[in-house]
Amino acid sequence: MFTGMNLIEFTKQFQSNTDCVSYLIDIKWKDGVKCKKCGSAEFWKGKCSNNVRCKQCGYEESPTAGTLFHKIKFPLLKAFHICYRVSVSKKGMSSWQLSRELDLRQMTCWAFKRKIQAAMSSSGLKPLEERVDVDEMAIGGHDEGGQGRNKADKKLVSLAVEIREDGRMGRAYARVINNYSSQELEKIFDKHISKENAKVRTDQWSGYSPLQSKWNIDMIKSEKGKKFPELHTLIMNLKSWLRGIHHKCSEKHMQAYLDEFFYRFNRRGFDKTIFHNLVVRMVNNAPLYHKAFTT
Numbered sequence: 001m002f003t004g005m006n007l008i009e010f011t012k013q014f015q016s017n018t019d020c021v022s023y024l025i026d027i028k029w030k031d032g033v034k035c036k037k038c039g040s041a042e043f044w045k046g047k048c049s050n051n052v053r054c055k056q057c058g059y060e061e062s063p064t065a066g067t068l069f070h071k072i073k074f075p076l077l078k079a080f081h082i083c084y085r086v087s088v089s090k091k092g093m094s095s096w097q098l099s100r101e102l103d104l105r106q107m108t109c110w111a112f113k114r115k116i117q118a119a120m121s122s123s124g125l126k127p128l129e130e131r132v133d134v135d136e137m138a139i140g141g142h143d144e145g146g147q148g149r150n151k152a153d154k155k156l157v158s159l160a161v162e163i164r165e166d167g168r169m170g171r172a173y174a175r176v177i178n179n180y181s182s183q184e185l186e187k188i189f190d191k192h193i194s195k196e197n198a199k200v201r202t203d204q205w206s207g208y209s210p211l212q213s214k215w216n217i218d219m220i221k222s223e224k225g226k227k228f229p230e231l232h233t234l235i236m237n238l239k240s241w242l243r244g245i246h247h248k249c250s251e252k253h254m255q256a257y258l259d260e261f262f263y264r265f266n267r268r269g270f271d272k273t274i275f276h277n278l279v280v281r282m283v284n285n286a287p288l289y290h291k292a293f294t295t
Contacts, residue, residue, distance in 0.1 A: 117256035119281035120263035
């Protein structure tokens with residue numbers, strides 16, 4: 001498992017496509033090889049290098065088959081470099097930066113980064129607990145930063161963050177919403193907030209009232225954000241990141257960028273393993289193709 005902290009250590013371990021393939025094999029087949037077609041655990045060497053071929057049915061599989069690395073059109077070593085840079089950099093990297101540094105087409109970097117963002121998406125299996133602050137924000141639009149909940153042409157997002165006993169932020173998540181109705185606000189509650197163990201704080205927006213029957217919610221006066229300082233600091237950091245790295249982010253892809261931001265945010269204390277964790281997710285997620293991002 002790679003646990004390096006800088007690019008020098010990364011380039012020492014991953015010097016060729018072969019090094020990357022070996023790393024994928026160790027992850028994908030760590031518990032042994034099992035045929036996806038018939039379930040057999042008996043294999044020959046495949047026709048192609050590093051492939052395995054089932055002795056029972058003849059099905060042949062490569063180390064990248066069934067993963068988000070499947071059928072990429074550029075060297076696997078460069079794919080690993082993109083994974084490393086996107087996961088380790090505190091601010092991430094835009095597809096234009098990756099294109100310049102790795103000598104790849106910008107659109108190629110953008111499409112592969114979308115696969116990375118898909119792997120970064122939270123499963124929702126570990127909901128937020130104890131004190132959880134929830135609020136919404138608007139990104140873009142002619143009156144960004146203005147008061148009230150006038151949508152205009154903004155992208156709307158709801159956020160939830162754990163607040164620890166010492167006042168520091170724990171984990172956090174965000175979801176794109178279509179409006180400020182209780183049905184839309186409930187999306188982040190359903191996926192990311194524990195009904196049994198969370199004590200939620202929101203402002204006094206009426207959309208939260210219907211949710212009080214399912215979650216323990218205390219609706220308090222926001223006082224222009226003064227009652228939610230940690231959450232509003234997080235909102236400012238998120239907006240700053242989106243403006244600085246991704247100058248134009250369409251509503252269609254906004255959730256993917258939120259997933260990227262909060263993947264890194266929630267692993268800010270695990271710098272040594274964040275790259276390995278991402279590659280494991282890339283291996284365990286089914287392939288995605290360019291059409292999935294453009295249609």
